[in-house]
Amino acid sequence: MVELPELENEILAGEVYDEEDLAADDNESFFEVVDSGEGQNERTNLIDAVVGKLEDILVDESFESVRLRFCEENCLIFEEGEENKLEYTEAFRSFSDLVETTLVENLKAEFPDFTVSWFCDLLKDKPCDGEVFDMLFSLSDFEEFKQMMLDFKKREGGDGVAVSRMKIYSEEQEDGDHRPDLDLSSLHIRPLAN
Amino acid sequence: MGLLTVIKKVKAKEKEIRLLMVGLDNAGKTTIVKNLCGEDVSKTSPTLGFEIKTLAHNGYKLNIWDVGGQTTLRSYWRNYYEQTEGLIWVIDSTDVRRLEDCKRELHKLLVEERLAGATLLIFANKQDVSGAQSQEDLLKALELDKMGERHWRIVSCSGVTGEGVGKGLDWVVEDIAARIYMFNN
Ligand SMILES: Nc1nc2c(ncn2[C@@H]2O[C@H](COP(=O)(O)OP(=O)(O)O)[C@@H](O)[C@H]2O)c(=O)[nH]1
Numbered sequence: 001m002v003e004l005p006e007l008e009n010e011i012l013a014g015e016v017y018d019e020e021d022l023a024a025d026d027n028e029s030f031f032e033v034v035d036s037g038e039g040q041n042e043r044t045n046l047i048d049a050v051v052g053k054l055e056d057i058l059v060d061e062s063f064e065s066v067r068l069r070f071c072e073e074n075c076l077i078f079e080e081g082e083e084n085k086l087e088y089t090e091a092f093r094s095f096s097d098l099v100e101t102t103l104v105e106n107l108k109a110e111f112p113d114f115t116v117s118w119f120c121d122l123l124k125d126k127p128c129d130g131e132v133f134d135m136l137f138s139l140s141d142f143e144e145f146k147q148m149m150l151d152f153k154k155r156e157g158g159d160g161v162a163v164s165r166m167k168i169y170s171e172e173q174e175d176g177d178h179r180p181d182l183d184l185s186s187l188h189i190r191p192l193a194n
Numbered sequence: 195m196g197l198l199t200v201i202k203k204v205k206a207k208e209k210e211i212r213l214l215m216v217g218l219d220n221a222g223k224t225t226i227v228k229n230l231c232g233e234d235v236s237k238t239s240p241t242l243g244f245e246i247k248t249l250a251h252n253g254y255k256l257n258i259w260d261v262g263g264q265t266t267l268r269s270y271w272r273n274y275y276e277q278t279e280g281l282i283w284v285i286d287s288t289d290v291r292r293l294e295d296c297k298r299e300l301h302k303l304l305v306e307e308r309l310a311g312a313t314l315l316i317f318a319n320k321q322d323v324s325g326a327q328s329q330e331d332l333l334k335a336l337e338l339d340k341m342g343e344r345h346w347r348i349v350s351c352s353g354v355t356g357e358g359v360g361k362g363l364d365w366v367v368e369d370i371a372a373r374i375y376m377f378n379n
């Protein structure tokens with residue numbers, strides 16, 4: 001009974017304090033930008049914002065599900081071995097396009113000025129260190145891509161049978177048509193026609 | 195250029211050079227690549243897809259793309275032109291019968307816009323075989339008289355003995371490095 005108001009007070013105090021803190025932070029960064037004048041801090045802030053956005057995109061649920069769907073749909077053609085099949089190139093290109101489009105569209109939404117050369121100008125002479133750039137680098141590399149597909153196939157499908165079943169099943173669910181029935185009937189017709 | 199390409203370029207820790215091995219099937223492309231990598235050259239099987247070998251050479255990281263040369267595969271070559279800095283065209287110097295075919299395919303590459311800036315190294319391979327055409331004879335047959343601004347050179351070699359292979363590679367890497375790495379350190 002006595003403890004309750006105390007707790008309430010604590011929470012209240014905490015909230016007030018947080019708000020003050022936040023406001024102070026806002027003011028600080030606001031003044032920083034205005035004071036700098038020569039645009040150096042503005043540029044640093046913008047770089048931080050862009051890198052932050054890139055990170056957001058990469059860890060976002062929707063990007064992850066797009067990536068996984070791509071793996072699911074394409075991993076079956078991949079096989080261990082040094083020689084690569086020609087189809088890998090096409091798959092890699094589709095994947096790169098997918099990543100590129102996702103990144104560019106999301107960056108454009110946040111930074112209307114965004115173009116690749118805007119990005120280059122912004123980052124020129126700055127080291128592209130850190131997790132975000134490491135991740136982007138591996139997304140752009142063919143060997144990493146191949147490994148990602150092989151790992152996915154091993155993890156999800158073993159010999160790939162489970163994955164292909166899964167795919168047919170989800171397709172059926174999505175369009176709601178009865179493909180297996182259609183296939184069966186066409187199989188049934190063929191011997192008759194011959 | 196795309197965003198990912200830009201990031202890949204900036205992030206690359208070592209100075210990278212991309213080389214594309216092309217030429218008719220059985221010319222000895224895979225054998226030469228294996229020789230460069232210090233691998234056993236006694237058995238190669240025809241390349242149906244492509245292989246990428248990474249090799250450290252004079253401070254550069256070489257990414258060598260070896261693609262199949264059969265007639266049916268040649269239309270896929272174009273998928274590998276992007277960002278290729280050096281083109282290594284391999285000729286079986288003993289295969290006089292297909293020299294015309296070889297010439298036609300090479301000339302097709304030379305008019306490719308995406309390869310316009312690429313340095314060209316021609317390997318006159320299989321020089322260890324007696325009766326192999328000399329590089330002078332090959333040059334005459336290939337009719338390479340309209341090369342314009344392109345940096346190019348022909349080097350006699352043998353993928354089996356390794357003779358000439360290193361010399362050719364040194365030249366192509368040096369030429370590319372001077373072109374793309376001289377100014378940006
Ligand atoms: N004698 C000789 N045989 C070679 C040489 N280079 C390749 N070969 C042989 O030519 C055949 C085709 O070689 P390969 O490297 O697979 O050709 P690719 O189709 O251009 O990759 C193989 O039997 C090789 O052993 C060479 O310099 N001398």
Ligand SMILES: [Mg+2]
Nearest residue numbers: 223224240241
């Ligand atoms: Mg081969």
